[in-house]
Amino acid sequence: MTKRSKGTLFVISAPSGAGKTTLCRHIAAVDKRLRESVSYTSRQPRKGERNNRDYTFVGTDEFRKMAAGGEFVEWAEVHGNLYGTSRKRLKDILAKGFDVLLDIDIQGAAQIRKAFPAGVSIFVMPPSRGVLRRRLEGRGANTKADMERRLKNAVREMKNYKKYDYVIVNDVLNDAVSGLRAIIASERLRTARVDGAWIRDNFFC
Ligand code: ADP
Ligand code: 5GP
Numbered sequence: 001m002t003k004r005s006k007g008t009l010f011v012i013s014a015p016s017g018a019g020k021t022t023l024c025r026h027i028a029a030v031d032k033r034l035r036e037s038v039s040y041t042s043r044q045p046r047k048g049e050r051n052n053r054d055y056t057f058v059g060t061d062e063f064r065k066m067a068a069g070g071e072f073v074e075w076a077e078v079h080g081n082l083y084g085t086s087r088k089r090l091k092d093i094l095a096k097g098f099d100v101l102l103d104i105d106i107q108g109a110a111q112i113r114k115a116f117p118a119g120v121s122i123f124v125m126p127p128s129r130g131v132l133r134r135r136l137e138g139r140g141a142n143t144k145a146d147m148e149r150r151l152k153n154a155v156r157e158m159k160n161y162k163k164y165d166y167v168i169v170n171d172v173l174n175d176a177v178s179g180l181r182a183i184i185a186s187e188r189l190r191t192a193r194v195d196g197a198w199i200r201d202n203f204f205c
Contacts, residue, residue: 014124015154
């Protein structure tokens with residue numbers, strides 16, 4: 001197999017409840033070349049969420065201190081809480097030669113696009129508003145007020161889909177997972193990502 005020069009950054013965004021955490025978990029479980037970066041957040045853990053696996057949960061003051069110290073490659077306030085991607089965690093994953101999957105909101109994705117123009121961005125959509133509401137209700141982790149806020153934000157977030165390289169409609173989960181795998185597979189085969197030095201040393205000297 002042709003060697004690649006460095007890891008690829010995949011950014012995935014979606015309105016809350018569209019299913020991106022589910023999709024990312026499916027992909028991360030089967031794709032051994034991919035790692036998810038665990039974000040920091042000031043929000044409270046949901047039932048079943050584990051510290052340093054789902055998020056690293058910190059207080060608002062600690063988060064703001066980290067942000068002021070430049071510890072995040074991007075960060076944003078989303079639905080009233082703070083979320084950020086650790087510069088060190090991202091660097092460590094890429095340095096080990098893995099591809100990275102960042103599950104972040106549209107503001108964070110815009111910051112990453114600027115910092116890593118070679119990254120690949122994917123927007124996940126629910127099949128309809130009704131399905132989105134049902135998925136948020138089904139997850140059962142949000143208060144009524146928080147859920148209404150997430151639904152309202154969803155419409156605003158969806159307007160940004162054209163800024164992304166790819167769009168996946170998460171209707172039937174298996175189809176959405178296949179779509180995501182296809183995107184990742186083809187992006188890895190891009191000529192620009194192939195290690196030119198490896199080809200030169202093997203064939204042209
Ligand atoms: P997000 O991370 O985008 O906020 P989640 O991955 O937490 O969303 O999904 C929200 C809810 O919808 C969860 O209960 C999840 O199990 C469910 N879900 C996700 N994708 C699908 C799908 N394709 N079909 C049915 N339910 C889904
Ligand atoms: P939730 O509270 O449902 O886990 O996540 C809410 C939103 O925060 C989602 O859109 C999710 O993608 C986003 N998010 C999670 N981690 C990060 C992060 O590190 N940075 C940014 N900008 N958004 C994040």
